[in-house]
Amino acid sequence: MxxxxxxxxxxxxxxxxxxxxxxxxxxxxxxxxxxxxxxxxxxxxxxxxxxxxxxxxxxxxxxxxxxxxxxxxxxxxxxxxxxxxxxxxxxxxxxxxxxxxxxxxxxxxxxxxxxxxxxxxxxxxxxxxxxxxxxxxxxxxxxxxxxxxxxxxxxxxxxxxxxxxxxxxxxxxxxxxxxxxxxxxxxxxxxxxKDGEDARSMVSEKDTGVLVPRSAKWMLAPADHGNWRQFGQSTLGVIAGITVFGFLAVGLLHLTVCKRG
The missing domain is CATH 2.60.120 (Jelly Rolls)
Incomplete structure (x- = not known):
């Protein structure tokens, strides 16, 4: 802990x-x-x-x-x-x-x-x-x-x-x-x-290595979180992928601020 x-x-x-x-x-x-x-x-x-x-x-x-x-x-x-x-x-x-x-x-x-x-x-x-x-x-x-x-x-x-x-x-x-x-x-x-948890406000998707805000976890592909190539073939997948990585950038910035504070 x-x-x-x-x-x-x-x-x-x-x-x-x-x-x-x-x-x-x-x-x-x-x-x-x-x-x-x-x-x-x-x-x-x-x-x-x-x-x-x-x-x-x-x-x-x-x-x-x-x-x-x-x-x-x-x-x-x-x-x-x-x-x-x-x-x-x-x-x-x-x-x-x-x-x-x-x-x-x-x-x-x-x-x-x-x-x-x-x-x-x-x-x-x-x-x-x-x-x-x-x-x-x-x-x-x-x-x-x-x-x-x-x-x-x-x-x-x-x-x-x-x-x-x-x-x-x-x-x-x-x-x-x-x-x-x-x-x-x-x-x-x-x-x-818990030891190894990267941030207080983030959860780790083990299959992808992507950190996503808890409130935005629903944005991940529901069937197979690890298969981003297949998920990105659809227009919806591309939009959701961009959104998730946007949350990633904000989340990493939040983590940096928390650690500095």
Whole structure:
């Protein structure tokens, strides 16, 4: 297994407290509150606070999200996110990504809701006693939600333009409350692939040696991928062949960019 890693927060990229801000249920009249402690001289950032669900009748949340409405991360070269946890309690947390931020409501000034891509995780008792725990979150395992409800018709996360990261503590319908604490060494984008796999976004056609984007694999000749001479005899074959090699050129360029990044 080969792993390529891009440190986004922490690790080789020092934590900056100005990168994060609270987004708690107080905006809805709740009582929960979160904090984020970090500085450039410490390798650990701490997300902590107090979760209350009674004020809002069974619902509550406290979260920290990245700041800035014009920031964007291109993570298309990677397969998921890796959280390196230094220390944690055994509560259930939620990691969120967004690829769209809507303009603020002109009437109340609040940010309008958009689709979130979520992953729930918790640290076991044994993991809580360890020096560190790594949580791997494949992009394919993220659940799309809108206003806390699953959104089945949502498109996959647009990894070419991730707009926001956030970490949330929520009640999960009055199943947890009270103080919480999560200490994080780093948040990174990672590409996990089997040894010998040439690219993250490409598949190899063994008969031809041609690399084709996964989304364009249907363009290959359906009967015999290896017999390109016969396939190219028809006009359709020529057109499809040109299209495939066009994808090849784009794919190789994408691979080069990923490796350089």
């Amino acid at each position: 080969t792993v390529d890693k891009l440190n986004i927060f922490g690790g080789k990229e020092p934590w900056n407290p100005s990168d994060w801000t609270a987004s708690d249920d107080r905006v809805r009249g709740g009582s929960s509150q979160s904090y984020f402690h970090a500085n450039a001289y410490e390798p650990i950032a701490r997300f902590y606070g107090e979760l209350d669900y009674k004020t809002l009748g069974g619902a509550g949340f406290a979260s920290q999200r990245t700041t800035g409405e014009n920031r964007s991360w291109d993570l298309s070269c990677y397969t998921g996110i890796e959280l390196d946890i230094e220390k944690a309690d055994t509560k259930r947390y939620t990691f969120n990504l967004k690829d769209e931020l809507l303009a603020r409501d002109p009437e109340n000034g609040r940010e309008q809701a958009s689709v979130s891509y979520e992953y729930d995780f918790e640290i076991s008792d044994a993991q809580a006693q360890a020096e560190s725990t790594v949580i791997y979150i494949p992009f394919d395992n993220l659940n799309a939600t809108y206003r806390g409800r699953e959104k089945e018709d949502a498109p996959p996360l647009n990894t070419t333009s991730v707009k926001r990261f956030s970490i949330m503590m929520r009640s999960f319908f009055a199943t947890q409350e009270g103080p919480f604490s999560l200490s994080i060494r780093s948040i990174s984008a990672v590409a996990r692939r």
